[in-house]
Amino acid sequence: MTAASSPASTPVTGSGEQSRAPGHGFSWAALLFLGPAGLLLAVFIVFPAIYTAFLSFNRGRGGEFSEWVGLDNWIRLFTQDPNFLRIGFPPSGALWNNVLWIIFFVSFTVLFGLIIAVMATRVKYEAWVKGIVFLPQAIAATSLAIIWRFVYSPDPNTGLLNAVLGIANVGPLSVLGNPATVNWALIAVGIWGSVGFATVILSAAIKGISSEVLEAARVDGATEPQIFWRIIVPMVSLPISVVAVTLLVGVIKLFDLIFVMTTGGPGASSRVIAFSMYQEAFPSGQFGYGAAIAVVMLLLLVPVMIFNIRRFRAEAVQQ
Amino acid sequence: MTAMQDTTAKPEPRTFSERLARIVGRGPTHLILGLIALVWLVPSIGLLVTSFRPSADMRSTGWWTVLFEPRFTTANYERVLASEGIGEAFLNSLFITIPSTILPLLIASMAAFALAWVRFPFRDTVFLVIVAMLMVPVQVGFIPTVTGFRESGTGLLTNYGAVWLTHTAWALPFGIFLLRNFFITLPKDLIEAARIDGASNVGIFRTIVLPLSVPAIAAYGIFQFLWVWNDLLMSLIYAQRNAIQPMTVKVTQLLGTYATEWSLLSAAAFLIMIVPLIVFISLQRFFVQGLLAGSVK
Known part of the structure; x- marks a missing residue:
């Protein structure tokens, strides 16, 4: 902090005596x-x-x-x-994968969190929905990774994804073994793991919107999508930005999930920065x-x- | 208040068709929320079911067939706990997590007290440096500290010391931040009165600040406990001996050996989850409070 601001902004902590500026003497x-x-x-x-x-x-x-x-x-x-980092078309490499994560993981996590929070406020089992979606927050990324390796297993007698696709006569696909799909499969797992965080924070914010505002809009004939985009989203824009920033920081530090699900593979196609740091420095x-x-x-x-x-x-x- | 509600509340549906329209109108909401609940529950249930299925069944049919032929066993858990070393790793996880939770709780609350209620030069600057440290990634510490630990000849990399110290240090910025912001909301009169009565800083900290801050300290403690218990990366770097490695590291090693032995992997994955789930479900109130305080200050 600069010298100019410290005498003027005495109550930074709310504890300083009014008569004396904080920080006189050792x-x-x-x-x-x-x-x-x-x-x-x-x-x-x-x-x-x-x-x-x-x-x-x-x-x-x-x-x-x-x-x-x-x-x-x-x-x-x-x-x-x-x-x-490989600059080309399409670009690739760990840094680029982080860009994909930032764009798709952050925006979809916030969007799904917001939608679930809004929908849940209208039903009596709200606490249950939020609790179920929030549960992955308590789970180790290692366990989460095993849950999803199992879902994504290429064997249709093991993996739920390929069992479902098999009904539609598609596959079996090895989504984690294919460089074209691996990042999307991982981002989906990331979203699954983090939507609960966004839901809980945004739900608390949405509860703060006065019901009169919403009712007034309904009386004026606003449709539900209009209410969502024109009233709810702008009114919780600050919590949205806080959630987005928290998720963004999480993406830059992301490691455990990638390490357990793919070890950056196949090849190096699903590496992220934190994985590259570990890989280049330690092994x-x-x-x-x-x-x-x-x-x-x-x-x-x-x-x-x-x-x-x-x-x-x-x-x-x-x- | 009631009058206000009367003017704004939606009129109750009066006729049958209005009521029907309302139920149908809510239909998509229930349907979508039901689907969401399924997508969030089914993957975990699948793994849980698998962990209790005989491994021969696991190899021949999908876990969903238990609906038609339920056959369960605890053999998978017995095997991972006894012969795959997960039992020992469970104890290691506890042995890593408990000191790595208590130490930062103590050290962060002391520092937060000083930042909130003790006057000293550059206090605000110190706090802003702590806020800045919230964002520093652990990776910038890895190389020098591992090198330092290795060359110090103290064996800290093989006896929990390095894991405890680094987990504690990296937990401090968030803990100091969270607790300082809670401590400054305590009533000033109470603390000033104690000071006039001649109470020392240590006395004020122990008898006033700590007892009044139990919810915040509990929230931070739960966070830190879950964070350390669930962590893989720090132990990968700082726990460099098999006998001290926690479950998360052991399970990734199992994954290398038995990539498709889902019976074992699923049991191991659930053994990691069991402690956080108990902590989370029993202390959910503190957890959500801490989450709200930590991110939307």
Whole structure:
């Protein structure tokens, strides 16, 4: 925070005495209470992040600074590694797959969450519907991945998907074994796992819309789709953006689901950034290269970081 | 209030045809919600059923045939628990998760107290740095910490130490953020009064702030417990010995060995799920509160 803002915005925490601005003089109590957290954050987050940023310009043999290579890792990452990014038609690679995830996973999760939340408010078994859809939130991505590997199993005597397709005389398909379908199959699982989160948050927001507004619209002859798109969606736009940002952050950090369902395969066709980081740094032992990928992840999250900080400074001023 | 409702409420359907129109009008809603419930339940039920079917049946027919010929066994669970090492891994999961939940609860609530109720220089800056850290991905920590642990000669990578420390550190930004935002809503008069009565910061923290913040601390504790229990990545990196690996890691190894042994895999998958489901169902209220507080502040 800048010096200019601190004396003026005294009640950032709501706790400061009016007569004295917060933060006059050193406090042993603060050191005692913040010490353990500060130490852990410095040792395990701040220092490693700086080390990783420098390592991305190094060969990084054995995880140490072995040989400076300038921008080699970065140039390789964006121009010479089709597993990370291949610009062409259609584009492919881990970074591109994350783009697909961001576009399709985030928008469909929000849309389905909103639709389910709106529909559920009209029935008596609302809590049950929300509970059922929310349940995957409590489940490990590892278990979720096994549930869906089973559904997607190419054997129609095992996999539900191919059993259903078999009735229509289609298949059997190996959706996870085909580079053309694997990302869509994974995104579908991601949506299945996250719609409950969107539903619960958005449902709480929708409940906050006054029923008079909705009734007035109905009296004026608005149709249900009009009410949905012209009243409900604009009125919960802030919670929608918060849910979307949370999901977006989740996509950039996505790892467990991919690792258990496909290990990035077939080939490297379903890799995402976090998977590439793990794969290049650990099984392959290319630490400098892996460090560069970790830095890419951090850079992708910086806009969200700035957005959050702005939001909190704005709230602090309002308080 | 009642008068207001009377003017805005939809008139009750009076005639038979109006009532019929209303039921038919709601039909698609019920149908779609029913379909949604099916899509969300059936995959899990399929795996649950499979985990209790004899593996010979699993190989010859789909799980849905249990509707016509129900035959169940607990043999799959016995086998994964005893001979595939999932029993040991279950204990490892507990042994990883419990300290990795208690430590951040303690450390984050202390830090959050300082940020909410102790005055010191640059307090707001410190809090904004914590907010920024919420977004830092764990991946930026992997290489230096693994290297450091390995070279330190402490054996932390093979004795739970590394998993505990890193889970604790990475849980702090969210915990401090959540708890600080809860702590500042506590009544200021109460804390100032205690201060005038000569209570120390430690005393205020222990006797006023902690007891009044049980819902927030419980929500954070549940989150952290589920997060660590369900985590795969951190243990993959920081638990580098078979005997200390949690269930999530063990199950991915099983998957490598028995890619189509669904009887075993399904039983193992449900053993991972059982603890979170118990926690979630029994403490759902705190969980949803925490979720709302965490994302829509």
